Amino acid sequence: MTTFESIRTTLPGAAYHSDETYAVDQERVFFRHWMYVGRAQRVAKPGSWLRVDIAGESVLLVRGRDEQIRGFYNVCRHRGSQLCDGDQGEVRTHLRCPYHAWGYALDGTLVTTPMIEREEIDRESTSLWPVRTEVWENFVFVNLSRDEPQPLMDALGSQQDEVLSLARVGLADLRIGHVSTVEVQANWKIIMENYNECLHCPTVHPELMAVVPAYRKGSVQEDGRDDGGVTLADGRTAVAADPRLRLPLLPGLKGQEGPAAYFGAMVYPSMFLDVDGSSALATAVLPTGPRSCRLVTEYLFSPEAFDIPGFDPTPVIDFNDLVTRQDNEACERVQRGVMSRAFDRGVFPAKDSWVHAFDERYLRDVRD
Ligand code: FES
Ligand SMILES: [Fe+2]
Known part of the structure; x- marks a missing residue:
């Protein structure tokens, strides 16, 4: 028995680019789920x-x-x-x-x-x-x-992630500060898989390491926290480059002491919901073909923020733009790689367990 026995494999290459798989994904995934x-x-x-x-x-x-x-x-x-x-x-x-x-x-x-x-x-x-x-x-x-x-x-x-419990921050009341749309030349599963791991964080997101130190270890979770959140560095209350940025806290977090946390949740098969101290980002992942997606991100803030003269969400938007651009470039690079005739399957080490779980979830939909 070798120690490598538990290594699991990714989906086969064609699952990330073929027209046949896309037709199956349309019927079994996108035209069936919320x-x-x-x-x-x-x-x-x-x-x-x-x-x-x-x-x-x-x-x-x-x-x-x-x-x-x-x-x-x-x-x-x-x-x-x-x-x-x-x-x-x-x-x-x-x-x-x-x-x-x-x-x-x-x-x-x-x-x-x-x-x-x-x-x-x-x-x-x-x-x-x-x-x-x-x-x-x-x-x-x-x-x-x-x-x-x-x-x-x-x-x-x-869902794999605790989505419903995020309502506690007052999601219903939040208002839109900005909406961005970006086209990504990658299959939707590559985008979902990327969202579910942080092994890439130290290489792909150097700026994010300063904001979320837990990601330096390549894990999506933080030791010592059992709420699925990761603590923001330097007393930050927003995911932004400047640690001093202060925007009104989300309604459900008012009066909370100490550093804010970041919570990321995926709603299979098509949504990311990212919540920190003062903003929530809702991203719709909308497939546009076997090898492309449109990502529409809504930046949501406390209703109070809009009453502040000169309220400026730009630092939050800029930072997320940067991180998303880094992710999308990585996903597009993966897309080009998995289309190689050499790529039959990739492998999952233990820290890819959430990605593996996503693949398993997907396979439950498409297996006969
Ligand atoms: S009025 Fe709509 S197709 Fe004729
Ligand atoms: Fe990333």
């Missing part, structure tokens, strides 16, 4: 809409007159034109198809069909195709499954 699409604040008032493309399916979130947020496929029931082209917008009374101008009320009902006799089309049965939508702490998730999915709360409660 996918994070954005904060409710992004569709702030009746008539606001947000378009989110999920692994090739275009979805609209629309806030209705009744304040309810509804999801629809971005597809006209007439001849199938997409309804909305941009990322977001606002309409007064209805969504209007750019092809033959059919109009849909904010609840998806077909209401106008110019030049077509009213009795010709049964409007009742020609509403926009709905998409299941649920909201947790003002984070909006959609589910494209044809079958009844498990409730969102059950899904959030059965």
Whole structure:
């Protein structure tokens, strides 16, 4: 028996780039699980809409007159034109198809069909195709499954990371300070795997080592803490370059003594939620193809912060931009490497156990 017996292997190379695997991932993963699409604040008032493309399916979130947020496929029931082209917008009374101008009320009902006799089309049965939508702490998730999915709360409660408990910082009340979108030339699993380990931290993120000393050991956890957090260095309350930066603490952390901690949580298969003393970052990982993703990050702060004259979230944004750029470059380099004909599988040492757990989770979805 060798000591190497416990070494486990990664997914096979093709799982990270082939069209066949991507087709399986679409059906078994993205069109079956709850996918994070954005904060409710992004569709702030009746008539606001947000378009989110999920692994090739275009979805609209629309806030209705009744304040309810509804999801629809971005597809006209007439001849199938997409309804909305941009990322977001606002309409007064209805969504209007750019092809033959059919109009849909904010609840998806077909209401106008110019030049077509009213009795010709049964409007009742020609509403926009709905998409299941649920909201947790003002984070909006959609589910494209044809079958009844498990409730969102059950899904959030059965994650590898303690997602639900993060609500304690007052997530529902947070407000958006900034939204960034970046395209990454890497398969979604490479991005998820990278999020689940810190063996790369000392080499890839030199600046982050000063902020989170626990990462110097290459572990995602900190000795002596059992809450899944890692302590911020030098009394920091924000993940930023300057240790003196002080922004209002998140509502649920007010009155807390001592240094703040950073908590990172993944919601399989498509969300990162990173919380520190004074900000929370919600990232939607939206696959755009077998070898590419779009990452949309919302920077959330305490509502109090927006009352402060000259409130400036730039230091938090800049630091996260830097770390994310470093991660994305690493992921793109991995993408190029795993496409080599030489790469059959990689190996997992013990400190990659969370990455291995992610792969196991994924395999449960795609195995026959
Ligand atoms: S395709 Fe939309 S109105 Fe014709
Ligand atoms: Fe990283």
